[in-house]
Amino acid sequence: KNQVEQSPQSLIILEGKNCTLQCNYTVSPFSNLRWYKQDTGRGPVSLTIMTFSENTKSNGRYTATLDADTKQSSLHITASQLSDSASYICVVSAQAGTALIFGKGTTLSVSS
C-alpha cells in the first residue's frame, strides 16, 4: 500500500535554531516528492519538488534531501524564524497519471 509517514508529529524549537523534519514513503513506482508549508487557516504552499535524480533542493532557508534508495526525505530549516511556525506536509507522486499521496504533516512551533 502506498503510504507517506512523517515524523515527528509535532516539534517546538527556539527562534534561530535549526531543525530537520523526516518523511518516509513506500510509494512505488516513484515519480517525485514535494514539501509543502501550510500556515494556520491557509492552503498549502509548495516549497520544493524533487524527482528521482535529485537528492538536494533548496528554497531559501529550506533544504530538502531525497534518498530514493532508502525512500526517505528530510526537510532542514536553517535559522528558524517565528514565521516558520506551520504544518509541513510531505507529498509523494507515483508515476504519471496516478494520485498524490499526502503525509499527515509535522506541526512546527517556533518560539521566541
Place this chain on the structure above:
Amino acid sequence: DAGITQSPRHKVTETGTPVTLRCHQTENHRYMYWYRQDPGHGLRLIHYSYGVKDTDKGEVSDGYSVSRSKTEDFLLTLESATSSQTSVYFCAISQGDGTYNSPLHFGNGTRLTVT
C-alpha cells in the same frame, strides 16, 4: 494564492441540506482538484477536472458531485450533507499536464460545519 478564490470561506449547514462550494481561478489552467483535510488524515482527493465538462472521481468521492461548465470555475456539491462531511475543503490547480510533475497551487479553503 496563484489566483484561486474559494467561496464561501466558512459555512454552517444542517444535516440533509445540499451545499455547493465554489472554486474560481484566474490562471486558465486545465486541471482543478477538490481535496478535504481532516485531523489525523493527509489531504484526500474528492474529485478532479481535466477540462470543461471533464471530471473524474478521487479516493473519497461518495456523497459529492462536481461540475465544471467554464474553465475558471469548479463547483463541489454535497448532495445531502452529513456530519462526516464536516471538514476543510481545498481547491487546487495545476499548471501541468495532469501527470503530477508540476506543483499544485491551493486556495485558502472553505471550512464547512454540518450540524
